[in-house]
Amino acid sequence: MALMTAAEYIESLRKLNTRVYLFGEKIDNWVDHPIIRPSINCVAMTYALAQNPEYEEIMTAKSNITGKTINRFTHLHQSSDDLIKKVKMQRLLGQKTASCFQRCVGMDAFNAVYSTTFEIDEKYGTAYHDRFVKFLEMVQEEDLTVDGAMTDPKGDRAKAPHQQDDPDLFLHIVERREDGIVVRGAKAHQTGSINSHWHIIMPTIAMREADGDYAVSFACPSDAEGLYMIYGRQSCDTRKMEEDADIDVGNRKFGGQEALVVFDDVFIPNEYVFMAGEYDFAGMMVERFAGYHRQSYGGCKVGVGDVVIGAAALAAEYNGCEKASAVKEKLIEMTHLNETLYSCGIACSCEGCKTKAGNYQIDLLLANVCKQNITRFPYEIVRLAEDIAGGLMVTMPSQKDFTSDTVVGKNGETVGDICNKYFAGRSDVSTEDRMRVLRFLENVCLGSAAVGYRTESMHGAGSPQAQRIMIGRQGNIEQKKEFAKIIAGIKRS
Numbered sequence: 001m002a003l004m005t006a007a008e009y010i011e012s013l014r015k016l017n018t019r020v021y022l023f024g025e026k027i028d029n030w031v032d033h034p035i036i037r038p039s040i041n042c043v044a045m046t047y048a049l050a051q052n053p054e055y056e057e058i059m060t061a062k063s064n065i066t067g068k069t070i071n072r073f074t075h076l077h078q079s080s081d082d083l084i085k086k087v088k089m090q091r092l093l094g095q096k097t098a099s100c101f102q103r104c105v106g107m108d109a110f111n112a113v114y115s116t117t118f119e120i121d122e123k124y125g126t127a128y129h130d131r132f133v134k135f136l137e138m139v140q141e142e143d144l145t146v147d148g149a150m151t152d153p154k155g156d157r158a159k160a161p162h163q164q165d166d167p168d169l170f171l172h173i174v175e176r177r178e179d180g181i182v183v184r185g186a187k188a189h190q191t192g193s194i195n196s197h198w199h200i201i202m203p204t205i206a207m208r209e210a211d212g213d214y215a216v217s218f219a220c221p222s223d224a225e226g227l228y229m230i231y232g233r234q235s236c237d238t239r240k241m242e243e244d245a246d247i248d249v250g251n252r253k254f255g256g257q258e259a260l261v262v263f264d265d266v267f268i269p270n271e272y273v274f275m276a277g278e279y280d281f282a283g284m285m286v287e288r289f290a291g292y293h294r295q296s297y298g299g300c301k302v303g304v305g306d307v308v309i310g311a312a313a314l315a316a317e318y319n320g321c322e323k324a325s326a327v328k329e330k331l332i333e334m335t336h337l338n339e340t341l342y343s344c345g346i347a348c349s350c351e352g353c354k355t356k357a358g359n360y361q362i363d364l365l366l367a368n369v370c371k372q373n374i375t376r377f378p379y380e381i382v383r384l385a386e387d388i389a390g391g392l393m394v395t396m397p398s399q400k401d402f403t404s405d406t407v408v409g410k411n412g413e414t415v416g417d418i419c420n421k422y423f424a425g426r427s428d429v430s431t432e433d434r435m436r437v438l439r440f441l442e443n444v445c446l447g448s449a450a451v452g453y454r455t456e457s458m459h460g461a462g463s464p465q466a467q468r469i470m471i472g473r474q475g476n477i478e479q480k481k482e483f484a485k486i487i488a489g490i491k492r493s
């Protein structure tokens, strides 16, 4: 099979026996569940756009393993140009979904695990790299979605993995067998885990010798025996379960997804094990995955930002104030911030370099600068969008009120008549359209989509302090001191 269609992808999920819990109950038909389905539609867009000749160049690539055309989400970057196209693809998907389309975590894991396993084998004579290439060939051939899972629950942050009171707070090997390993633990806030066919697990932090059993990387099917997932709540998520509330939902079709993924003694055969105790390489894998995912945000969040800016402009237009200089100024500021983020995503890609394994890696310093800006600018973009939208974004009655037949006025006016009368903007714009754009902004700024735009901008791909540590490490202050000494005529070394 080459490229899957969006419909084939959705059908392929039905064949899995993925165990999903939501609101304390097991959900058997999770594919059609109203809270989960928008997140599936979002991943499906990564398949749909790859089928569209208009986006072929950006959405597909030639596999360096098989020479065949594959979805770029399963590709090992072969050049800086590939890294740039990745960011462009993510911006495009952000524009089409205004949400988190989830499939990037797998792509970023492929590239990080590919290069790290090569270097582990080089040092220890292990066979991880070839195993991984075989696994990736299957992923490319079957056009699978894979969740790249890194973040452990972490328990007491002052303690190393092996020092935790509960040893399962970091995922670890509990048994080493001739034919594989048994693992126990969990990965928290896993983007797109339920919508993925497979998972790739990576360690969450750099480790020391005592944490050897925690230095583990492997792949496993999402419905492996002993694996289950508990769905993460999102603000206003139950609106998706209400009837006649498609406007209130804000982004009716698309959404993100995070879950707690639990490994309750899961057996992993040797062919899918990519690290098992080589603790000195845990840091490398973490750093590389985080770097790729920090680059990713310079694409996806920019695409969502494009939609937010567009919605703010529409809200102003529907209020009749789009020509006001203050509104124009704010839209310019939002655009400036958004394009600055894009510049960071492109810059760390342009400065990419070849790894020992042969795939391309972003410039780590610039990727961390990219993500650090992302922890700030979307907040300012959202603030300006809320400023332009006005308070109605959060005080407006429900869709049911706007369509209600309940008589309320002296002259027989219904609740719907009254809402439509008093919430009208410009007379040539329907109150419904005005409502739609404000509800969309509510959704992306404060509602269920805020997890994918606002808060994910802060914590996704690592919280701000994680980037500052990397910036500190990569910033080369010593070299900068030398520059200053030469210019200032300081001779002492």
Ligand code: SF4
Residues within 6 Å of the ligand: 090, 099, 100, 101, 102, 103, 104, 105, 191, 293, 296, 297, 300, 301, 456, 460
């Ligand atoms: Fe992709 Fe962005 Fe979602 Fe990460 S946050 S999976 S980069 S869309």
Ligand code: FE
Residues within 6 Å of the ligand: 100, 191, 456, 460, 461
């Ligand atoms: Fe993310």
